[in-house]
Amino acid sequence: MNSKEWIAHFRQNATQYRVDWSLEPNITEKQIRSIIYSLQAWQLGETSDGSNLLRASTKYAHSINDPDYIEAVKLFIREEQKHGNNLGLYIDAIGENRIRHDWGDSLFRKIRYFNTSMELWTLTVIVVESTAQIFYQSLKDASNCTLLKQICTDILIDEAYHITFQMERMSTIVEGKTDFGKRWRKWFYKLFFFSTTLVVWFAHKKLFKAGGNSFKNYWKKMSLKYGKTLGKLGVASSQLPVASGVSQVTVRRYETLSGEHT
Ligand SMILES: [Fe+2]
Numbered sequence: 001m002n003s004k005e006w007i008a009h010f011r012q013n014a015t016q017y018r019v020d021w022s023l024e025p026n027i028t029e030k031q032i033r034s035i036i037y038s039l040q041a042w043q044l045g046e047t048s049d050g051s052n053l054l055r056a057s058t059k060y061a062h063s064i065n066d067p068d069y070i071e072a073v074k075l076f077i078r079e080e081q082k083h084g085n086n087l088g089l090y091i092d093a094i095g096e097n098r099i100r101h102d103w104g105d106s107l108f109r110k111i112r113y114f115n116t117s118m119e120l121w122t123l124t125v126i127v128v129e130s131t132a133q134i135f136y137q138s139l140k141d142a143s144n145c146t147l148l149k150q151i152c153t154d155i156l157i158d159e160a161y162h163i164t165f166q167m168e169r170m171s172t173i174v175e176g177k178t179d180f181g182k183r184w185r186k187w188f189y190k191l192f193f194f195s196t197t198l199v200v201w202f203a204h205k206k207l208f209k210a211g212g213n214s215f216k217n218y219w220k221k222m223s224l225k226y227g228k229t230l231g232k233l234g235v236a237s238s239q240l241p242v243a244s245g246v247s248q249v250t251v252r253r254y255e256t257l258s259g260e261h262t
Pocket residue numbers: 046079080083132155159
């Protein structure tokens with residue numbers, strides 16, 4: 001999809017209300033205790049104003065002469081803020097407090113501040129969004145609360161498109177690199193993907209377990225996600241002719257991802 005099509009997608013998706021806010025939370029104290037730390041941390045993470053990403057995207061959009069990309073990124077950020085807002089409303093509804101600091105969020109914010117490279121931004125978002133899909137599925141499965149389940153389903157639907165949005169950008173960025181550039185990136189991306197996977201597990205294992213995921217399950221799901229996203233880029237650069245190869249793989253991946261919410 002081009003930037004105009006993404007703008008249309010995000011605008012249309014913003015008119016979809018999938019959460020019934022008249023519902024009362026229905027969650028036990030024990031369940032709250034197993035999810036609250038992660039819920040608070042992700043709520044904070046989703047609440048960023050996006051100014052650093054917007055700065056990097058604006059610079060990038062001008063360099064490739066695609067001013068519409070700026071608007072698409074703005075709408076993408078707005079969707080992330082909706083997630084933060086909805087999680088915040090849920091935290092309020094169960095009588096817990098929203099937090100202002102979390103070590104993972106502070107670290108991520110510092111990295112974001114210094115990061116003006118579109119490539120690093122895109123890579124980071126792809127990795128974080130991949131863990132997010134398992135995270136929100138676990139949050140959804142950790143209780144019988146219909147309101148929380150609806151909030152998670154809504155986020156999962158949005159996030160599947162976010163990965164497609166970012167993977168398209170990544171394909172375009174990688175397409176412009178030399179063979180050597182593609183080769184070292186393949187390893188660097190993989191290392192970055194799996195080390196982040198590990199950090200997220202240790203920070204949020206209580207929630208992942210509450211949602212029925214063992215470390216083995218989680219790792220397997222993340223490996224599959226890697227294969228469907230960044231792993232495909234490596235294949236494209238080494239086994240297929242560059243230009244057509246990347247787009248062929250891209251198209252196939254979109255078909256797979258568009259129906260995938262877990
Ligand atoms: Fe999100």
